[in-house]
Amino acid sequence: MQYISHYQSPLGKILLAADDTGLTGLWFEGQKYFALHLDKEHEEREIPLFADVKCWLDLYFSGKNPDFPVPLHLVGTEFQKEVWDILCTIPYGITTTYGEIARQIAKKRGLNHMSAQAIGGAVSHNRVSIIVPCHRVLGTDGSLTGYAGGIEKKISLLMLEGAEIPASCQRAREE
Structure with missing residues (x-):
């Protein structure tokens, strides 16, 4: 199951997607390939991973290099x-x-x-x-x-x- 959440960045709205393994998507609203591989069956829910990702993004957009990794689930060839x-x-x-x-x-x-x-x-x-x-x-x-x-x-x-x-x-x- 994929979960989604939203983040408001200084550069525009961002859609986050994750599954039980890690972050599967982070797209600027309206970008090319926006949510292209988002499962049709997904649920909007604030899972603990999203709190970590939003903290990472807050640090990043404040001009700091976040010093902790975000669990990723990169799906591709x-x-x-x-x-x-x-x-x-x-x-x-x-x-x-x-x-x-x-x-x-x-x-x-x-x-x-x-x-x-x-x-x-x-x-x-x-x-x-x-x-x-x-x-x-x-x-x-x-x-x-x-x-x-x-x-x-x-x-x-x-x-x-x-x-x-x-x-x-x-x-x-x-x-």
């Missing part, structure tokens, strides 16, 4: 889970690129090359945004490509963390 595991290792306030993640997976698998586009596909289907920090992934040229919640939210999350944002992206935001 083995490849997606491999990419999402790497996302979870990206430190607060630091960015990486799709190409760098591709290199890490290629090395781990003993391959000469891995497609950055394949990585992008897995990153874009991350169901637990913010906590699985897909917003910290940039294009190979440092561009702020793709974020299911929207580029404005991606910029806001990176700025909140104090991450370096390309000057061209900051200027575009101000215009």
